[in-house]
Amino acid sequence: MILQQLINGLMLGATYSLVAIGYSLIFGVLGLLHFAHGEVLMAGAFMGLYIILWSGLPLYIALPLAMVATGMLGIVIDLLAIRPLKKDFHLAPLLSTIGVTIIIQNLAVKLFGGYGTRFPDAIKTVHYKIGPILISSINILILGVSLFLMVVLYFFIAKTKIGKAMRAVSESHITAGFLGVNVDRVVLITFGIASALAGAAGVMIGIAFHAITPFIGLTFALKGLVVMLLGGLGNVVGAMIGGLILGMAEVMSIALLPTEINLQDIFSFGIMIIILIFKPAGLFGSRVTQG
């Protein structure tokens, strides 16, 4: 029973990780809270839905397509709402990304309606029995894809030239610029990657929950923020592990805590407040100690 819950928690946590990695990447490179990240995830989920519905392509082609489309959306957001801002007003990007949130949210309600849309069955649901636990093919898919994306991202940041440039920019824009890094381009690429990951998370949330609404953005944005704090601000590996921890902790809290009151709703916020008060650098450390 406990083991079964842990598997479910891992699946939930893997999607949280993908969202949190996006936040962490953008926070690391730009030092700003990307408010519209949850809406990007929602947009990604709908793009995946319509790609599957209209083209009937199998998931292994549709998912990368949805990721590319969502990445494009992220790039457009950077070009329209982040890059034109003057650098010395640190609250301006907060407000302009709130503006982006409002626009995407309202457009989505117009296009897709305020009610839930059924997500097509992208893969056949098969249940595998391993000893006492039941693992569905959806579980395996979500966990597998998330872990794969995280490993690819890890090596991308650690080994490639662009990854190195991203790390340099997150140390200092000015120094990186002096050393010949095209800072604007690195920021653009970061937005693209972070948004593509959010898109992947959106599609997998659609597959896991079988339905999506234009309002899922906020929920997952908040979870992603908690995970980012848990892992340490700007710490990408921390965000990966933090997501898995939060997912499992949430599922366990539903299983173990009394159900008369809605404790689940404040569970993750409770965790967030405790971390903020006692360990603001997160469980795995953060280079940034002051936002």
Next chain:
Amino acid sequence: MDYLISVATIAGIYIIMALSFYLPFMTGQISLAQAGFMSIGAYGSAVCTVKWGIPYVPAVLIGGIFAGIVGVLLGLPALRIKGIYLLLLTLGFGEIVRVVAINLEYTGAAEGFPGIPYQKYTLLYAYGMVLILIIFFSRLRRSRMGRAFQAVGSDENAAEVIGVNIISAKLLAFSVGAFMAGIGGGILAHYQEYIEPLMFDIMHAIEFLIFAIFGGIQIFWGPIFGAFVLTFIPEFLRAIQNWRMELYGALLIIMMIIRPQGVIGLDTVQVVERLFRKALGNVNRVKIGSL
């Protein structure tokens, strides 16, 4: 006409809320807890009038004081953190207040709190409060405490070196801001006659932040202007009803690009003061000449 009055009343309450965001902001504290404090003030004052039969004015004050006390409690851990960490701490607090309100049977839980006595003169009370706050803020600007606030807001370390007690300045600003938000909540509760937890969710906290930053955060006229104009603009945009939220979002982005310090900056105030002085100067000259 009735409709205009009701919009104007809500605008007055929002001005109080925007100023309640601005006061802690003077000391560099960004708070998304204002909707939570508003909720505490609204529920507190409604309990006073409905359950205990206390008259309107003391009930609203008690609600405000109650919110202020909670403000001290949240302000204490908030002293240790700043920037994005504080943003997330206050956001988590706001959510927890909402979940507590949803579960609290005494105040009607999720169904809301009905039957709050209607205050006919809410418009006068709201703008009376705004007037008091304008006097408060304009005196604060030139007072010892106000200068201390501004010193802490622009550079904490420097302020500490020249002998400002940062802890008391930040805690005072935070809790008085919470008190103001509580008053705003009390006034709102006795205008709507009915309150429910959903009226004080994160989106509202973000709205108060938008009012303040859009209007300008260099001087207190900014939040006043922002709250007033942004409450009325969607009403004027009714002609293009369908797209007004998208336009609102676009307006936020465009404003941050062309004027990141907000509409009302220190330069605006200087221009207005110069105009006033000119006008007054002419009057004086005329008087002297005629004598």
